[in-house]
């Protein structure tokens with residue numbers, strides 16, 4: 001029997017998909033002018049927010065702006081660690097105005113925001129786990145932003161190279177099962193090995209020998225785009241295999257359907273920015 005897993009309450013920042021749409025294609029999941037059911041996207045998003053609140057987490061929201069159809073993907077707007085905010089600089093011009101909108105929210109909430117010089121897509125590519133900040137590159141966030149993040153947070157950055165355009169952000173290929181805040185030795189991740197180059201895969205094996213490995217099926221179902229509170233794992237309902245493996249490790253999967261948002265290449269984690277005190 002695995003040890004009982006302990007949940008830590010989180011503070012999340014989200015953005016309602018009121019203007020969600022697929023009008024441009026900046027990743028392989030997106031098809032220009034795909035019909036989108038905004039009401040369904042809203043329903044699915046509300047069920048995510050409800051699930052967080054039902055599990056004792058705090059959820060705040062940024063007001064969505066028309067003409068920013070991807071603004072629902074709050075994870076890309078920043079990384080917050082130790083109450084310090086590293087803002088974003090998007091690769092795609094269509095998303096660039098999102099940075100200022102989120103920055104304003106953080107300023108109004110009493111945070112200073114450090115603006116990165118290089119392309120930096122927030123928690124999409126920067127994932128704090130244990131003593132490290134895991135940092136993806138290859139499609140979006142630039143290696144120069146990894147160096148900026150290390151300098152800003154004073155946390156060792158571990159660069160990881162993504163190899164498959166379907167998994168263009170680190171958070172589509174890996175998530176922190178246990179972020180190690182309470183017990184650094186417990187830090188652990190789940191990931192899809194084939195999304196990484198051989199060298200980066202070897203780094204993950206070395207750092208996390210006990211990681212949960214996902215199959216292609218789990219990854220295609222956006223199962224790695226999950227949020228764990230240390231006990232509950234908010235996970236795509238379609239990622240059955242991964243949910244089962246997590247349950248065997250003592251985690252409690254909370255399956256949620258965000259299929260409408262997947263038309264833009266996003267899922268649960270993409271919709272969730274964590275504000276770490």
Ligand code: ARG
Pocket residue numbers: 026027030070073075076095123124169171172264265266267269270271
């Ligand atoms: N359409 C968005 C983009 O391609 C999706 C972002 C998903 N966010 C994430 N954290 N993976 O930029």
